[in-house]
Amino acid sequence: MNVLPRSFLSDNASGVSPEILAAIARCNDGAVPGYGADPLTAALTERFAAFFEREVAVFLVATGTAANALSLAACCPPWGAVLCHRFAHVIRDECGAPEFYTAGAKLCPVEGEHGRVTTETLEAAYRGFRLNDPHQTQPGGVSLSQATEAGTVYPADEIAAIAEWTHARGMKLHMDGARLGNALVSLGISPAEMTWKAGVDILSFGATKNGALAAEAIIVFDAALAKDMAYRRKRAGQLLSKSRFFAAQLLAYLEDDLWRRNASHANEMARRLADGLAGLPGVSLAHPVEINEVFACLPDAMAEALRAAGCLFLDWPTAGPGGRRFVTSPATPAEDVAALLAAAR
Incomplete structure (x- = not known):
């Protein structure tokens, strides 16, 4: 499948x-x-x-x-x-x-x-x-x-x-x-x-x-x-x-x-993602996570593994060496966040 x-x-x-x-x-x-x-x-x-x-x-x-x-x-x-x-x-x-x-x-x-x-x-x-x-x-x-x-x-x-x-x-x-x-x-x-x-x-x-x-x-x-x-x-x-x-x-x-419910969900998904990534060896957050965007510096091997697991995100050089950007939305399932963190671990 x-x-x-x-x-x-x-x-x-x-x-x-x-x-x-x-x-x-x-x-x-x-x-x-x-x-x-x-x-x-x-x-x-x-x-x-x-x-x-x-x-x-x-x-x-x-x-x-x-x-x-x-x-x-x-x-x-x-x-x-x-x-x-x-x-x-x-x-x-x-x-x-x-x-x-x-x-x-x-x-x-x-x-x-x-x-x-x-x-x-x-x-x-x-x-x-x-x-x-x-x-x-x-x-x-x-x-x-x-x-x-x-x-x-x-x-x-x-x-x-x-x-x-x-x-x-x-x-x-x-x-x-x-x-x-x-x-x-x-x-x-x-x-x-x-x-x-x-x-x-x-x-x-x-x-x-x-x-x-x-x-x-x-x-x-x-x-x-x-x-x-x-x-x-x-x-x-x-x-x-x-x-x-x-x-x-x-x-x-x-x-x-509706605007508030949508934004609240997107922000919450980003917060979960940031908290999970920040606790992993070799990962650092480039900026405070205050909305639905997470800018994290990841080892290249981790980024490759995440993409191999089907996670889509952008490389973001202005965030620093290994910089990546992850954006959540009103439609982001909590299961997708959990799956990305599992793959990262």
């Missing part, structure tokens, strides 16, 4: 939550206006207002790349620069989309341990700019990944400190929330406390990695940034004609805290 692979490649590799598939099917009957003029999209704006405890502007898009690039375009002029961690998704994995949609703004890499920038490392990068010099790009925004590309999270007080630093220099603060649900569960705080109450101006709200089919949203807290977003979205090819199918996903995602 063939054994199915045990995938720890990415939370993008997992299936769709049954509740979300059912919501898509329910909205398939009949005809409604397109391009966001349907009742479900209107209801989603109200639902997000309740979720964030204030009125927000909501712009649905199909991908996290679009959400990030369009958000940064709203924050930063073409002659500007966005400060972000040097391993941030926006600078390493967006194929130049932020630069394209900002019409030329640059991304400025910033140092920081375990994927996090600080006001100190931001200030060090900021000092490298010649302010008011037309020969050089000017700092226009800061982008935080929550959670980070190292699987760590920013506590609310750190976000607030960075927001204060950012706003004092006339810049806007963007948050890449591709794994926002996992970060919220990890910290045990409210969406409001993590975002606008801490000073975030605009948010890329991700659900695809946490059980959705394709559902991302730009959530704008600063009304000035929302003014032109409808035009930016259309120009980018992201004004969704059948918006109801995307709105239905996010409504189901927020209903009865």
Whole structure:
């Protein structure tokens, strides 16, 4: 009998939550206006207002790349620069989309341990700019990944400190929330406390990695940034004609805290995996495990044995010698985690 692979490649590799598939099917009957003029999209704006405890502007898009690039375009002029961690998704994995949609703004890499920038490392990068010099790009925004590309999270007080630093220099603060649900569960705080109450101006709200089919949203807290977003979205090819199918996903995602249940399971599976690996000879964790990602340094022989046992994961050189990345999802069975640890032992 063939054994199915045990995938720890990415939370993008997992299936769709049954509740979300059912919501898509329910909205398939009949005809409604397109391009966001349907009742479900209107209801989603109200639902997000309740979720964030204030009125927000909501712009649905199909991908996290679009959400990030369009958000940064709203924050930063073409002659500007966005400060972000040097391993941030926006600078390493967006194929130049932020630069394209900002019409030329640059991304400025910033140092920081375990994927996090600080006001100190931001200030060090900021000092490298010649302010008011037309020969050089000017700092226009800061982008935080929550959670980070190292699987760590920013506590609310750190976000607030960075927001204060950012706003004092006339810049806007963007948050890449591709794994926002996992970060919220990890910290045990409210969406409001993590975002606008801490000073975030605009948010890329991700659900695809946490059980959705394709559902991302730009959530704008600063009304000035929302003014032109409808035009930016259309120009980018992201004004969704059948918006109801995307709105239905996010409504189901927020209903009865599905987002929380999914993220809690994924985080718990990662914690079990990390605890099991950390106790093995020759294995070390490269970063604290705070969400559903485990970065571990494994001997090559162990990595080969795991793959031979049907476990799928990625080599991750930036985690250090022997670095590997394991990602769990809402659909990761506890049995798969146990099987991987048994093979590792």
